Amino acid sequence: MKTLVCIKQVPGNTEVQVDDNGNLIRSGIDAKMNPYDLYAIETALKIREDKGGKISVMTMGPPQAKEVIREAYMMGLDDGFLLTDRRFAGADVLSTSYTLSQGAYKAGDFDIIICGKQTTDGDTAQVGPEMAEYLNIPHVANVKSIVECKEKSIVLEVEMPTTIQTVEVAFPCLITVEKGIYQPRLPSYRLKKKTKYQEITELTLDDFKDKNEKRYGLSGSPTQVEQIFPPEQNTTSERWEGENLGEKLYDELIDLKFIYKNK
Amino acid sequence: MAKIIVNQKNIEDIDKAIKICPFGAIEWNEKAREVEISAACKMCMICVNKGPEGAFELEEDEVFIDKNLWKGVSVYVDHDNGVVHPVTYELIGKARELADKINHPVFAVFIGSDIQEQAEELRHYGVDEVFVYDDEAFKDFRIEPYTAAFADFIDKVSPSTVLVGATTLGRSLAPRVAARFKTGLTADCTILDIKENTDLVQIRPAFGGNIMAQICTPKHRPQFATVRYKIMNAPDRSEEPTGEITLCEPPKDLSSKVTVLSSKEKEVEEDIADAEVIVVAGRAIKKEEDLDMVRELAKVLGGKVAVTRPLIEAGWGDPKTQIGLSGRTVRPKLIITCGVSGSVQFKAGMTNSEYIFAINKDPDAAIFQVAHYGIIGDVYDVIPELLAKIKQSEEVTA
Numbered sequence: 001m002k003t004l005v006c007i008k009q010v011p012g013n014t015e016v017q018v019d020d021n022g023n024l025i026r027s028g029i030d031a032k033m034n035p036y037d038l039y040a041i042e043t044a045l046k047i048r049e050d051k052g053g054k055i056s057v058m059t060m061g062p063p064q065a066k067e068v069i070r071e072a073y074m075m076g077l078d079d080g081f082l083l084t085d086r087r088f089a090g091a092d093v094l095s096t097s098y099t100l101s102q103g104a105y106k107a108g109d110f111d112i113i114i115c116g117k118q119t120t121d122g123d124t125a126q127v128g129p130e131m132a133e134y135l136n137i138p139h140v141a142n143v144k145s146i147v148e149c150k151e152k153s154i155v156l157e158v159e160m161p162t163t164i165q166t167v168e169v170a171f172p173c174l175i176t177v178e179k180g181i182y183q184p185r186l187p188s189y190r191l192k193k194k195t196k197y198q199e200i201t202e203l204t205l206d207d208f209k210d211k212n213e214k215r216y217g218l219s220g221s222p223t224q225v226e227q228i229f230p231p232e233q234n235t236t237s238e239r240w241e242g243e244n245l246g247e248k249l250y251d252e253l254i255d256l257k258f259i260y261k262n263k
Numbered sequence: 264m265a266k267i268i269v270n271q272k273n274i275e276d277i278d279k280a281i282k283i284c285p286f287g288a289i290e291w292n293e294k295a296r297e298v299e300i301s302a303a304c305k306m307c308m309i310c311v312n313k314g315p316e317g318a319f320e321l322e323e324d325e326v327f328i329d330k331n332l333w334k335g336v337s338v339y340v341d342h343d344n345g346v347v348h349p350v351t352y353e354l355i356g357k358a359r360e361l362a363d364k365i366n367h368p369v370f371a372v373f374i375g376s377d378i379q380e381q382a383e384e385l386r387h388y389g390v391d392e393v394f395v396y397d398d399e400a401f402k403d404f405r406i407e408p409y410t411a412a413f414a415d416f417i418d419k420v421s422p423s424t425v426l427v428g429a430t431t432l433g434r435s436l437a438p439r440v441a442a443r444f445k446t447g448l449t450a451d452c453t454i455l456d457i458k459e460n461t462d463l464v465q466i467r468p469a470f471g472g473n474i475m476a477q478i479c480t481p482k483h484r485p486q487f488a489t490v491r492y493k494i495m496n497a498p499d500r501s502e503e504p505t506g507e508i509t510l511c512e513p514p515k516d517l518s519s520k521v522t523v524l525s526s527k528e529k530e531v532e533e534d535i536a537d538a539e540v541i542v543v544a545g546r547a548i549k550k551e552e553d554l555d556m557v558r559e560l561a562k563v564l565g566g567k568v569a570v571t572r573p574l575i576e577a578g579w580g581d582p583k584t585q586i587g588l589s590g591r592t593v594r595p596k597l598i599i600t601c602g603v604s605g606s607v608q609f610k611a612g613m614t615n616s617e618y619i620f621a622i623n624k625d626p627d628a629a630i631f632q633v634a635h636y637g638i639i640g641d642v643y644d645v646i647p648e649l650l651a652k653i654k655q656s657e658e659v660t661a
């Protein structure tokens with residue numbers, strides 16, 4: 001059983017403000033592992049406990065993103081890949097997914113690739129499915145639990161809009177797991193010592209099959225950020241008194257779309 | 264390869280230049296004695312726009328696409344077993360507004376099994392053409408057949424813009440299709456507009472909602488965006504149907520590596536932490552049975568009931584539904600407090616809610632300090648009046 005977990009280093013907090021000149025003010029530059037990825041790691045560990053095999057971990061980012069691979073080692077993952085290259089910079093969802101898929105091709109043949117639900121900085125929940133498309137394998141999103149891991153397939157419980165579905169998907173496949181699928185374990189001190197000097201394989205664009213620079217980083221990104229600005233704060237501060245307050249409340253709730261007029 | 268170029272001679276104060284970057288991507292290379300941009304660069308353009316004059320420059324390469332060949336604003340019809348999700352109507356409303364600005368048609372693409380009746384219903388919401396893929400293979404949502412049909416629609420119709428509801432299904436399907444066409448997808452847009460050149464202006468929150476980003480897909484088509492439920496306005500249903508229905512031949516290969524084995528109803532979760540709407544009962548509720556009106560209000564708003572500490576102490580509520588420092592911290596879109604005085608502990612648990620309505624008899628109640636709408640009145644007057652009004656409107660339209 002060969003498993004790959006994709007993780008990301010994200011800012012330690014999302015406290016960011018924009019000043020009057022449109023500049024980003026970030027408090028602190030500390031970074032951490034995307035919390036949703038801890039569930040992906042724990043899911044991979046549960047599968048290994050059951051079926052044996054090896055778990056690889058992969059991330060894309062600047063050299064300091066190695067820290068999250070170290071953390072994954074401390075949780076018990078077997079080997080790690082860092083995709084790092086100046087030419088990957090400025091990547092949007094599409095080019096990030098493409099880069100990860102190229103990395104996955106390079107890193108080996110995997111039965112299952114596990115991603116967290118989303119990241120706390122991008123919040124898009126799109127990289128997993130796009131990566132699966134590039135790898136030409138099926139994906140199942142919103143996985144709530146693993147029912148059974150078989151020889152050539154895995155049975156999963158999936159969150160659907162109104163139901164919980166049980167599905168079976170053949171290997172190789174990619175799944176994105178919900179927060180809370182399993183309680184993630186804490187990094188272990190013993191593993192920290194043991195894996196302190198464990199190698200992390202660095203891959204750059206030159207290691208990939210597709211060396212066309214236009215498919216990576218900003219060049220490979222169809223979307224472009226035109227500008228950023230602070231969100232509108234709800235600064236309403238109204239006082240209502242007198243008669244018919246319930247009716248007034250009704251009208252306001254309709255305006256704010258909390259009550260739908262039946263069609 | 265687009266990148267940012269550093270013109271060393273235009274940098275006077277190196278420390279200051281390094282500090283411009285919120286991502287710490289501008290670095291001093293001691294060996295080369297040069298300022299460099301590292302892989303941490305997010306291409307946010309702050310250094311280009313706000314840095315020293317001429318120090319940071321964007322070098323871009325040009326790609327051309329004939330935008331005139333891509334016409335139409337399309338909406339994916341989100342459904343669960345044929346039950347159309349209301350986000351679909353909201354997106355059709357938005358699509359119409361955008362399409363009218365650039366004189367494009369509005370399309371809907373509906374993939375499912377035995378859905379022709381529902382497709383007919385869409386004609387009452389201002390769609391020019393509904394493309395229907397109706398096949399047994401689409402009975403359960405499985406990623407490959409749905410992607411195949413969606414891709415077939417794009418190949419046939421070449422829409423300029425594709426809007427998808429950011430539901431559990433939409434968030435799985437849209438990226439898959441966008442990647443197949445190697446095009447841009449912007450998730451969870453809260454504002455959409457369109458430029459004369461048909462570029463979709465997509466605005467979405469980033470960094471946990473602490474900033475807003477305006478995003479465009481200037482060189483690719485179609486341009487994909489997902490939008491959450493209750494962000495856009497649904498149009499009124501028209502009496503007369505408009506537009507037409509086009510039945511499409513499903514793609515030949517509808518095979519899937521995914522097999523749906525079984526499906527069961529979801530259990531209703533009682534956790535208030537993730538609720539979008541919360542109605543809170545406070546000490547002004549005199550009797551336990553009076554909680555019924557609070558429950559009813561929560562029910563009609565599709566929300567959850569929470570309580571304050573005095574009510575927990577009276578044994579009237581589940582401690583899991585208590586808001587405050589000794590209970591849960593909540594951040595719903597809407598919170599209505601009913602007769603809650605607003606202790607410091609309580610306010611700390613809910614002050615980040617998006618819309619705070621507070622009902623209290625006492626004009627000096629502390630809850631009014633954090634309320635966006637302070638309603639100075641008796642909960643026993645206001646809530647029944649509100650409920651009556653809601654009921655009345657339901658009866659009129661039923």
